[in-house]
Amino acid sequence: MPSSLFTSIDLRDLTLANRIVVSPMCQYSADDGSANDWHRQHLGSLAVSGAGLLMIEATAVEQAGRITHGCLGLYSDANEAALGRVVAACRRFGNTKLGIQLAHAGRKGSAQRPWQGGRALRREDGAWLTSAPSPIALDEGWPPPHALTAADLDRIEAAFVAATRRAVRLELDLVEAHCAHGYLLHEFLSPIANKRSDAYGGSLENRMRFPLRVATAMRAAWPSEKPLGARITGTDWLPGGFSVEDAVVFARALKAIGCDYVCVSSGGIVPKAPIPVAPGYQLELAARVRRDAGVVVRAVGLLAEPHQVETVIASGQADMVAMARAFLDDPRWPWHAAEALGAAVSYPPQYERSRSTLWPGAKLVRPARAAE
């Protein structure tokens, strides 16, 4: 049977060679939002991986929308020029399409890099005032954010549009709105972070209003032949939080405004939630959203074993699979999955000689894994 994972998929006029997506991964290594040599080698390596799509990390639409001082941004001409250099290198050598995730960190901003502790920044380390739907701190030890006013919402919507326009100029293939992991757009969606009493709080319809406003404005600024997606949360994993039923409603609403797929993730609205982390733990959420909302779905979350990932696509649980840590561990994951599934994948010519089929009877010996 031919592999389902290695079949192409069309999103508007964009064709992805296969269903494998490099999940967006913050690198916390930018200079005032500008990409540098780290991003060039990180994305450059993943751009020759054979994945159908490489997502550039959560990229802040305004400086105060970064998580850390090292987060990538697309809020200045310098940011755009720096990312342009990285994109050009990926295009020159790469064989994957390039997408970008646009984001605003909301009350999770002004944080240390994960390897510095991931806590709220202190004033002497350059803390800034964060903002959110309601002035509720993320957790103990975090300052209360500023509750966004109507004028702030206009400004942030305009920032998403401006960043989208920069992505147009960079000729990226796809843009995605980050509506998950407890960042600003998710904070509007979740009753845990959103206690507003205006048109943006209360009912699900009201809580969806700002994320949908942003996605609609992005859609209008993005070429009609190119796909726009969203990463959404499938559940907050908390009583009284955003639920999978809400995710279905939100996904339907996104589809109605011209969104071409949703990536179903979960968690992150507060640091401590009982998340049942296990291989494929978000798959049921993805399958449910796909079935009930009738949208194209990307699954994510501890999916790394090639046959398991193949089954996700073949069984119709999702249309694409994103992987993050598996790609950090093995940037050649698609080559090895193609080998395991008997499928074809494109190599850059410089690396073609590592293709296992060119070594009949003398397979490359890879170090054994503990689990193998």
Ligand SMILES: Cc1cc2nc3c(=O)[nH]c(=O)nc-3n(C[C@H](O)[C@H](O)[C@H](O)COP(=O)(O)O)c2cc1C
């Ligand atoms: C280093 C790292 C950075 C991440 N940064 C982002 C990000 O920028 N945007 C996002 O939506 N998710 C981010 N995530 C979450 C991943 O995209 C993915 O959803 C999560 O790691 C689960 O997938 P996995 O089990 O394949 O790693 C990050 C994960 C890692 C490990």
